[in-house]
Amino acid sequence: MGTCNCKTPWDELNEVIEAHRGQESALIEVLHKAQEIMGYLPRDVQEAIAEGLRVPLNKVYGVVSFYHHFSVEPKGKYQIAVCNGTACYVKGAPAVISSLEEELGIRAGETTQDGKFSLAAVRCLGACSLAPVMTINQKAYGLVDADKAKEIIKQYE
Ligand code: FES
DSSP: OOOOOOOOHHHHHHHHHHHTTTOGGGHHHHHHHHHHHHSSOOHHHHHHHHHHHTOOHHHHHHHHHHOTTOOOOOOOSEEEEEEOSHHHHHTTHHHHHHHHHHHHTOOTTOBOTTSSEEEEEESOOSOGGGOSOEEETTEEEOSOOHHHHHHHHHTTO
């Protein structure tokens, strides 16, 4: 990974929570931002938000399950995250995302029917010098483009 001043997703999430500490009325806004940052809303993220905003956890679960927009799915066996942060965006992340959407037959935010792949467009992954960056589970790939991204996921098929 190259060095950059990017924050980790959890740093960013904590900042959002901090900015709305104790503000129950900001719940939906914070959930939206959290999903943008993390790609989806796993349990630990919902817990952090409940605690920070001083909202009962059940209420957070309720809101998240009510709106289809929110995803709590643990995602596919292989979780593909394409960074759509500024550096990656400028260097072609949207083309990488479209190419993977086409290859997998799903949209960003969805999981393939067989549960094998999920695709998410996420915020800065902290490796801007390697933009565009994508990760599959814990493994990071830098300097990807539309074709290279397709080649990479073929290794997992
Ligand atoms: S914008 Fe920083 S890794 Fe993509």
